[in-house]
Amino acid sequence: MATLFKDVYILDGERERARRGHVVVSKGVIKQVAEGAVPSAADKVIEGRGVHALLPGFVNAHTHAAMTLLRGLGEEAPLMEWLQKKIWPVEAKLKPEHIYHGTAGGILEMLATGTTCFADMYFEMDGVAQAALDAGIRCALCRGITDGVAGPDGVRKVDRSLEDNLRLFDKWHGREGLLTVQLGPHAPYTVPFDDMKRIVATAKQRGIGIHFHFLETEWELGYMQDTLKMRPDEYLRETGILEVRGAVLAHGVWMNPDWADDSGSRAALDFSMATIVHCPKSNMKLGSGVTPLDRWMDKSVGLALGTDGASSNNRLDIWDEMRAAALVHKGATRNPTAVPALDVLRMATLEGARAFGFANKGLIREGWAADLVLVDLDKPHYIGFDEENLASFIVYAGSSADVRGTMVAGKWLYLDGDYKTVNRDEIMQKALESRKSITS
Numbered sequence: 001m002a003t004l005f006k007d008v009y010i011l012d013g014e015r016e017r018a019r020r021g022h023v024v025v026s027k028g029v030i031k032q033v034a035e036g037a038v039p040s041a042a043d044k045v046i047e048g049r050g051v052h053a054l055l056p057g058f059v060n061a062h063t064h065a066a067m068t069l070l071r072g073l074g075e076e077a078p079l080m081e082w083l084q085k086k087i088w089p090v091e092a093k094l095k096p097e098h099i100y101h102g103t104a105g106g107i108l109e110m111l112a113t114g115t116t117c118f119a120d121m122y123f124e125m126d127g128v129a130q131a132a133l134d135a136g137i138r139c140a141l142c143r144g145i146t147d148g149v150a151g152p153d154g155v156r157k158v159d160r161s162l163e164d165n166l167r168l169f170d171k172w173h174g175r176e177g178l179l180t181v182q183l184g185p186h187a188p189y190t191v192p193f194d195d196m197k198r199i200v201a202t203a204k205q206r207g208i209g210i211h212f213h214f215l216e217t218e219w220e221l222g223y224m225q226d227t228l229k230m231r232p233d234e235y236l237r238e239t240g241i242l243e244v245r246g247a248v249l250a251h252g253v254w255m256n257p258d259w260a261d262d263s264g265s266r267a268a269l270d271f272s273m274a275t276i277v278h279c280p281k282s283n284m285k286l287g288s289g290v291t292p293l294d295r296w297m298d299k300s301v302g303l304a305l306g307t308d309g310a311s312s313n314n315r316l317d318i319w320d321e322m323r324a325a326a327l328v329h330k331g332a333t334r335n336p337t338a339v340p341a342l343d344v345l346r347m348a349t350l351e352g353a354r355a356f357g358f359a360n361k362g363l364i365r366e367g368w369a370a371d372l373v374l375v376d377l378d379k380p381h382y383i384g385f386d387e388e389n390l391a392s393f394i395v396y397a398g399s400s401a402d403v404r405g406t407m408v409a410g411k412w413l414y415l416d417g418d419y420k421t422v423n424r425d426e427i428m429q430k431a432l433e434s435r436k437s438i439t440s
């Protein structure tokens with residue numbers, strides 16, 4: 001079945017200007033992008049009437065979707081205190097079914113806000129994979145690997161969780177073309193150094209990507225220097241983590257772009273196979289700081305956007321993240337040219353998909369996956385948009401409330417307020433019951 005998007009403004013992160021035209025989608029891919037004459041032979045026509053935009057689907061490149069169940073717990077506390085006192089005790093009560101229902105709830109929010117792919121690190125990840133497949137959304141998943149202390153059975157949690165992560169890879173990687181699996185060593189402060197090296201070696205040997213938290217807080221910078229007795233750039237070099245094809249560093253707030261100085265210095269690190277996932281709102285909310293994103297944009301490194309979990313944002317809305325990313329660096333550096341809107345759009349789409357091994361996703365090009373967002377421009381805040389300025393209207397004036405439809409692999413998952421693949425009310429009910437059972 002072919003779908004024709006007729007008379008829409010076509011925009012992606014690599015177009016200097018939008019094009020007014022038509023897009024035909026068939027068998028999960030973009031079959032034709034045309035201007036002028038309307039292509040024929042479509043089973044279904046979406047009338048754009050010159051007041052809709054078609055964008056690539058957004059990629060939420062770092063989240064913990066099941067934390068939808070923990071939203072609002074322990075607000076306005078520093079990261080470590082928040083984790084230790086509020087989050088970890090409740091997480092300890094989570095059962096596999098809770099993870100499924102919480103993730104399904106998070107997916108509802110992501111679909112309504114234009115996300116077609118999310119990267120998730122948590123535990124009991126079979127529930128995350130199943131919730132993604134049930135909805136039909138793409139997902140890059142990894143098991144959070146933590147803790148070198150042996151449990152009552154004498155087995156260290158880090159060993160057990162690595163084994164579980166490898167099992168997840170064998171079970172889910174590549175499933176239905178929707179899922180990829182990475183290894184998920186949680187962070188340098190939760191994974192012993194030698195174990196981190198071993199996980200990196202496993203990833204390199206088996207050709208698996210790595211997704212981990214890195215230098216989210218200044219506390220972590222101090223931990224590395226005081227406890228591990230090394231500088232963070234030494235840590236990256238010693239673990240070999242940047243040699244992994246598809247290393248994804250979430251946050252990176254306290255990383256220094258000078259480490260990637262391209263002047264040819266032997267001390268410089270090569271970030272060309274890595275992606276830093278910028279999570280501006282979570283970093284602001286937890287008071288973690290501001291990633292020097294504008295300076296990373298000059299380096300050879302992928303840059304993507306993530307919401308982080310719903311309890312530190314508190315939205316799973318990448319559109320909102322685009323706006324925050326485009327604004328915060330201008331303010332922080334007192335430079336209105338920092339982090340332009342079009343670059344932010346590319347980070348929220350193409351670069352997020354690439355980071356997790358999703359090829360041919362994130363641009364509106366013939367032969368690329370039909371992961372698309374239909375945006376209603378027939379609203380007061382779009383008065384005066386045109387081909388030249390659409391990216392800035394989308395990022396600075398628009399919001400996810402303008403999303404009419406979200407399509408993954410040519411299939412509508414969300415359109416005009418309705419979910420096409422899942423039962424919204426049932427998911428909402430189950431998620432609420434799950435929340436009650438872990439918080440009471």
Ligand SMILES: [Zn+2]
Pocket residue numbers: 062063064213250308309
């Ligand atoms: Zn995180």
